[in-house]
Ligand code: ADP
């Protein structure tokens with residue numbers, strides 16, 4: 001027998017062994033094959049040639065070999081094996097991330113595809129969820145149709161029918177939904193230029209620009225590292241506006257000239273259009289772009305150009321770390337501290353960490369860039385594991401924004417508890433409007449209010465599926481024809497499961513007309529600014545306002561072109577932008593993240609504040625930031641105001657060491673889901689009990705089980721436990737052993753290695 005080990009796109013499955021029939025040549029590692037799995041035939045990927053089977057096992061034949069040449073380079077297959085192992089995920093899950101879109105389809109995959117999307121009637125996920133419930137009850141949708149709506153609502157860009165079929169959604173189910181007008185189909189176009197949308201600003205790289213002394217020195221050090229053609233990690237720690245992008249471009253150019261390729265990773269492409277434009281300007285056609293907001297067809301085209309070796313530089317988000325480059329010389333991870341590098345679904349990998357692993361295998365240089373490095377990376381630089389390169393000053397000696405703190409307790413005492421925008425901030429915005437400068441206003445909380453309640457009976461809106469209260473939004477109209485409440489209506493929505501319900505004008509319980517809003521989000525800030533500054537041109541950027549494809553780019557380019565005066569938004573406006581017209585940054589509630597029961601809360605607040613303050617004064621005129629807070633003495637707020645990263649690190653590291661948290665120890669988080677709390681708890685206890693013997697010999701401890709902070713999510717109860725120790729491999733092995741012994745637990749257990757968020 002000629003045996004091969006194949007990864008199939010089925011959650012939790014390990015490698016499966018198949019025989020290659022005599023009629024077929026042995027497919028190479030990285031090639032796709034069609035294989036029988038249960039009653040189905042699936043497209044899998046050959047991972048190993050040295051598969052073994054026990055005597056007497058019934059080994060099935062491969063049904064079909066799809067690629068005479070490997071689709072994935074062997075290096076990427078191996079990287080995926082590492083990801084599956086390190087993050088305790090199925091090998092099929094890991095490989096699915098690296099595969100080009102559409103690769104799971106049969107032979108003819110890579111041409112046109114039929115894409116299913118929710119229709120306008122269900123275009124908004126929240127509406128879809130409500131629609132679904134309603135429909136199931138009133139219009140007799142089948143449960144499979146309901147499930148299909150749920151799947152589609154999670155993919156606003158749509159999904160190809162092939163992929164839907166693999167998730168058990170058949171053409172018949174879709175046909176039923178199309179008939180009801182809930183789903184529409186389209187053919188994916190062939191013509192595409194993914195840069196069209198991204199390249200909005202006319203940024204021209206200036207090859208003659210003279211680097212500052214600091215830039216010169218940093219670039220020199222990095223050039224030397226790149227020339228050595230060895231694996232190294234450099235942390236480029238440069239304050240906001242210190243000109244890191246210029247260094248990236250020159251370094252990338254040098255690596256390209258040496259015949260090697262560059263991978264440039266950014267947290268979110270749409271938020272850094274100027275970076276994309278710069279790279280395009282500098283590298284022309286030999287640039288590819290890889291991120292999930294591209295259409296399937298676009299991604300697919302780009303992927304195959306990379307695979308064919310036509311590309312010198314790939315720019316992309318976390319999944320670009322799997323780009324099939326085979327002469328990799330340099331990986332740049334811009335804003336390396338950014339949480340969006342972590343994938344919050346299986347496989348729960350961290351793009352930066354996979355980048356480092358990849359570079360070490362391919363002898364490449366990694367440059368981690370940030371003004372506010374993660375505790376992990378700065379710690380590694382402090383201990384000498386990484387090379388630290390620092391840029392302490394802004395280019396052209398532009399000063400950092402002067403930061404003013406506004407104590408909101410005083411403000412409430414003087415102005416009443418309703419005040420949202422302080423007097424100082426309002427005055428400063430007024431000044432900017434008067435002289436034609438621009439302002440950014442940050443509030444890291446979307447929606448209109450955080451809750452709505454009845455003053456008479458106290459009725460509140462909570463999610464029936466999750467243990468959170470619903471966020472109130474202005475109801476948008478036109479979604480369901482005229483049936484939605486008109487202007488001024490409210491919709492309460494769960495940000496976790498998308499459940500939503502219209503808020504009537506009178507209390508639904510006692511009919512009293514005294515509904516009151518508590519708390520505030522970006523929608524309310526926008527409204528207040530409009531009332532206060534009627535002539536101002538105001539835009540808003542948060543996940544709700546940019547749901548439609550292209551909207552974000554539109555708003556950002558309008559702001560860049562100075563067609564907007566004020567931009568209100570969540571952390572989306574804090575990232576990496578370079579708007580020279582901004583001379584004022586306002587932060588409405590600097591404390592939003594501080595209350596979270598999360599050991600990274602201070603770090604995150606510090607990063608967000610420092611980054612957003614860094615958006616001010618990047619042009620010729622100096623900038624100012626006004627930060628409203630209830631805790632003006634909190635160290636992360638104080639130190640962010642002074643843009644004092646080393647001071648923050650020194651302080652935070654003491655806490656981390658004392659509490660035995662990362663970077664001093666590694667953490668693995670397990671969450672068990674159950675239909676009842678008792679059920680979830682009992683299973684979690686069983687896992688912890690079975691882990692105990694390993695802790696006696698290993699160097700780790702197990703904490704919990706305990707109810708997760710988000711105790712209920714999407715109708716399921718959640719119980720969590722932690723493994724904490726110095727050796728991840730010991731912890732992982734122990735966990736994998738337990739999971740192997742309790743196969744039925746897999747579908748209910750989520751394992752998160754190096755978790756960023758532990759709700
Ligand atoms: P960072 O990414 O470090 O926050 P950027 O790379 O965005 O900073 O640079 C900040 C601004 O300074 C940009 O507008 C950039 O074009 C400009 N800049 C960078 N280097 C120079 C230089 N050597 N001379 C003049 N302007 C520069």
Ligand code: ZN
Pocket residue numbers: 463464465466494495496497498499714
């Ligand atoms: Zn919910």
